Amino acid sequence: MKCAVIQFPGSNCDFDAVKAIEATIAQPVDLVWHTATDLSQYDFIVVPGGFSYGDYLRAGAIARFAAVMKEVERAAADGRFVLGICNGFQVLTEAGLLPGALRRNESLQFRCELTELVVANAATAFTRHYQEGERIVIPIAHGEGNYYADEQTLRRLQTNGQIVFRYAQGCNPNGSIDDIAGIVNERGNVLGMMPHPERAIHSRLGSEDGTKVFTSILQVWRETHAAIQS
Template identity: 70%
Template sequence: MKFAVIVFPGSNCDIDCYKAVEAIGQPVDYVWHTATDLSDYDAILLPGGFSYGDYLRCGAIAQFAPVMGEVVKAAEAGKLVLGICNGFQVLTESGLLPGKLMRNRNLKFLCHQSELEVMSNKTPFTNQYSEGEVINIPIAHGEGNYYCDEETLAKLEANGQIVFRYANGGNPNGSLRDIAGICNERGNVLGMMPHPERAMDQLLGSEDGKRMFTSILNAWREKNGAAVNG
């Protein structure tokens, strides 16, 4: 399985994502935002950071990068796309996921460990977790307050597209219904504000993020006839 880590001007979690893929023993490339071909890749990671300086809105300029046309094509073809933090913002701005990310409720940048409840383990990104499990994944964002209209929220709930919620009353940013991560209807595009790539080893406080990457690998291998356990 081959991964691409998209790098925008202002990305700063690209190395973390690269190292996370290395940790599960899979090939991975950095791909610059001007790229116009992602056909060699099975999974695409949009990392955290401050793409294009977060001018206008977070992710608002990145949606026009040449590579995003290819990300859309990859998503439409059923390839796996994971947007983390700023990557989640880019996915909503580009229309691959519904809703928007607004300023945190307290208008402050937040950087600390957070507890997430796994709402669904039926996605390619969460098949190595248990439904209802509480995991420890760090956050680092100033605009993580997820919002959508009531109709969209009802669809997310009905379709099981809310993949992660902040657990145990620990909503750090005012996000609607404690939403920390959502997927598209097809389930192959996931956006989340917390950083699983920073929770790959207990030495860093948690290794709960590693199972997201082994889930992706497991889903790909099952699809291609060679399942693996995390």
């Protein structure tokens, strides 16, 4: 499985994502600048956290128009795996690859802390190695993580099982509707999440609970690749 981590001006979790992929699944990974116009060689694409283009206008609003995003959209349409983390989640919603929007935290404060989550759907390509209802600890670092969707969109997310991670009861740090911390698209190959799994891959970081996001993707990719070859 070949992996790409997108770099925008202002990305600051790009190297974290690269090191996480290398440490958890030992797959080849490239840093790809935002001007790239071909991602066809990559099976798994990470849109990392940070402050792309300084979060001018609003988080993700300018990055959404970067040349590389056309290729990210093409990858998603092809069924390849796309993971948007924190600012990457914001970029994916701005690009229309995921529904809803990320607003300012209700506290209007930047929150940076370990946060307890509940795995709401363990049947996705990103959560295969978790258990349904499993409680995990993943760090957050955001000022605009307050997920919002209108009632119709929220019902669709709930009905389709597209809510993948929720903040544990009493642990919602930003006011997200329905305690949503991460969602997938209807096809299930694009995940956006505000918490940072790439920062939770070793006990020295305070948690190893993010590791399974990456190992799950590798397992599903191997299964799919084997089925295609056979």
